[in-house]
Amino acid sequence: MLLNPPYSFRGGxxxxxxxxxxxxxxxPAAAFVWRVIEELPNLSGIAAILPEGVLHNIRDRPVWAAIEREFAVSARVSLGARSFRGAVVNAVLVTIDRTDSLVKAGRSAHLGRAPLGVCNCVEIVRGRVPVRVADQGGDTPFIHSTDLAGAVVLGKTGGNRALATPGHLVLFPRVGPRSAGRTRMVDGPVVLSDCVMALRLRDRNSAIRMLEWLRASSDALDSEYHGTGARHITVEAVGTLLRAAGWNAKHVRASTAISACDCAP
Known part of the structure; x- marks a missing residue:
């Protein structure tokens, strides 16, 4: 059985x-799948063409958690944003198969380990400033995701220092092109675009180790970009990856000073 449920309703x-x-x-898509499973108790499996974001957004998580207690859910084929005439939407072909023994592959297969014997504290910072208000006549560099493509991150002056994030930072795009080739290290203070994610370390050597780890684990990072519209990565997904690899990670707001380290002595 192949489903193609409604993706959204007017007004969201x-x-x-x-x-x-x-x-x-x-x-609507998650509700459609759930009701099919409810109405067909002897269902062995289905396939569905779904908006990509439905597998990852917060409000649908309880539905997928309930489904995965009895079914294996696998995203099989990613469909391009223009696969359907008259629509621009990232879609995915998903199979949902009943199984008595779910064997789920962990991320560790392509996720490097954090270095041992050193402090592994890291702060996750989500950029906060939209491009349209970036130039506030200040003297601080403003860094957008497009600035991460070159070998050297220059940014554009004009950022408001009050909105800047200090410290040793490793940057990668939050929205848009995936991380491969766009992971860069900078020293703050810099104003971060809301399309940029930053990892803040306690010293430059730690930032270098993080940069090396991210590049070695780029497949794992890239696999966490999802979205029915623009693909993006969440703070939660970044934190889960870091902690799975052994980093002591926590989320902090942009523009704040570095906090006390939680590393065990």
Missing amino acids: SGVAIELAGTRLSVS
Whole structure:
């Protein structure tokens, strides 16, 4: 059985479903899949063409968690943004197969380990300043994702120092092109575009180690970019990858000073 559920409703409204006695509002696509599974209790498996974002957005997670208790969910084929006439949307062909023994491949197969014997504290910083308001007549470099393509990160002057993030930073795009070839190290303070993600380390040597680790683990990082529209990576996904590799990671707001290190002595 192949499903092609509705992707969205005008106004972005959700669909109400009941899950384990709780009423939830989820995306139309997730609700459609859930109701098919509910109505066909002897279902062995289905395939569905879904908006890519439905597998990763927060409000649909309870649905997929419930489905994965009895089914293996696999994204098989990524469809280009212009696969459907008159629409620009990233879609994916997903198979949902009932199985008695779910064997899920971990990320560790292509995820390098954090270096041993050194402090592995790292702060995850999500950029906050939109490009349209970047030039505020200041003297601080503003760095957008497009500035990460060159060998040297120059940025553009004009950023407001009050919005700058200090410290030793390793940058990569949050939105748009994936991380491969766009991972760079800079010393702050710099103003970060809202299309940039930063990892802040306590010293330059630690930043160099992080840069090397990210480049060695680029496949794992790249696999976490998702989205029905522009593909992007979340703070949560970055934190999960870092902690799985042995980094002591936490999220902090942009423009804040580096916090105390939580590394064990």
